[in-house]
Amino acid sequence: MHETLTTEDKAVADTPATTMKAAVVTAPKQVAVQEVNLPEPGAGQVRLRLEGCGLCASNIPVWEGREWFSYPVAAGNPGHEGWGLVDALGEGVTDIRVGDRVAALSYNSYAEFDIADADKVVKLPEALAGKPFPGEPLGCAMNIFRRSDISAGQTVAILGVGFLGGLLVQLAKNAGARVIAISQRDFSLKVAQECGADEIIPMDDHYQIIEKVKGLTNGNFCERVIECTGKEWPLNLAGELTAERGKLIIAGFHQDGMRQVNIQLWNWRGIDVINAHERDPQEYIKGMKEAVAAVAEGTLNPDKLYTHSFTLDNIAQAFHSLTNRPDGFVKALISY
Structure with missing residues (x-):
């Protein structure tokens, strides 16, 4: 059993019953927004109702196509810079609550919802309320x-x-x-x-x-x-x-x-x-926690670097901008 956010939880609107929107890279330089099954958290996992996800330059080979990739890729992949609200808990999760605002280390975040292991989410303090927080980068x-x-x-x-x-x-x-x-x-x-x-x-x-x-x-x-x-x-x-x-x-x-x-x-x-690329997920989480503290304290200011914003429905344009980097482009965010 898992706990699910209800209409009484004023932090979040109603959760769709069975489906969600997700971007699917169907072939090189082709992406479609599809209605897919809503993922369910397993034991030790949480489900996130995502507020947004950053675009990463590491996505470019998947978008452009390489001989070692197969298509279509998984729904929401390769989005890995998501943040949002926890809306469901898997069995055994005790230190995270439904409604917590978090950044996560997850891998299918070009979607309205994603699943993350409970030990790979970082809570965001009130000082960051309303601010985008692509935790992984x-x-x-x-x-x-x-x-x-x-x-x-x-x-x-x-x-x-x-x-x-x-x-x-x-x-x-x-x-x-x-x-x-x-x-x-x-x-x-x-x-x-x-x-x-x-x-x-x-x-x-x-x-x-x-x-x-x-x-x-x-x-x-x-x-x-x-x-x-x-x-x-x-x-x-x-x-x-x-x-x-x-x-x-x-x-x-x-x-x-x-x-x-x-x-x-x-x-x-x-x-x-x-x-300097870490491979241990817990090292990533350590860095994310340090980033939360640095941004909350004002010693790190990423806001000036968020230069472009897109909705999920125009994610194709987002990938195009990521690849071609028009003048003024630094970091793009997808908002849901």
């Missing part, structure tokens, strides 16, 4: 920042200023570091400045960037370099910008094949290379 930023070991007085280069890069600029500045932001789009460089970057450099000419950073650091380069693009060229550039015995943090999601890097340079400079 916010938690990811906190985890990457922790792994980066940034402290006051260091010079930190951040390559690629989208949503993740903008958050990391804020976190590095709050830690007392000097931040050099390197990004391709003029708009993203302005975002970096708004987030507190001390220096901005267009990501255009490989060797000119190296010389500019060299000049800004008296030839010493950067104690910390965070690569956020997931592309091969910026990864190689990141190595060039890392100081001797510095740390190169790979935060970008490298998902399309092999990478060639200058191991000789990495070896000669004695740099530490850190792959």
Whole structure:
């Protein structure tokens, strides 16, 4: 048996009896909003009535199509940045209540409802009432920042200023570091400045960037370099910008094949290379809890980075914007 939100729970409207709307990627670059069965939570799970879900760049290969994907994908997949209200509890769930507003680590959140394990949801405090909270990427930023070991007085280069890069600029500045932001789009460089970057450099000419950073650091380069693009060229550039015995943090999601890097340079400079993507779900949850505290306290402000909003019915347009990134695009949210 599971507990279900009723009409007496004023926090939420009536729950549909048996079905919900969900986005289904039926083929590469084709998505349909379908009426599907309402999922039921199993033992140790909760069901969420979603308020929204962020779009992640890691969705692009699924949207564009790769030979290793099969279609149609599961309803609501690959949405994994959802938040909303708990509306049903599975058997054995005792520390979460129906009506709690939460962010979740779940995987089918391009839909009105999703299922999450009870130990993979994070309660949102009253201070965040009414605010969007895509917990997974916010938690990811906190985890990457922790792994980066940034402290006051260091010079930190951040390559690629989208949503993740903008958050990391804020976190590095709050830690007392000097931040050099390197990004391709003029708009993203302005975002970096708004987030507190001390220096901005267009990501255009490989060797000119190296010389500019060299000049800004008296030839010493950067104690910390965070690569956020997931592309091969910026990864190689990141190595060039890392100081001797510095740390190169790979935060970008490298998902399309092999990478060639200058191991000789990495070896000669004695740099530490850190792959900062967590795989343990509880590490994600730890980061999400830290993000809740940081946003609630005002030390992290993601609001300025939410630039586009779409409804579930026009999710095809959302995917198009995610792929083509029109001027001004940083982070898109789907609202239900």
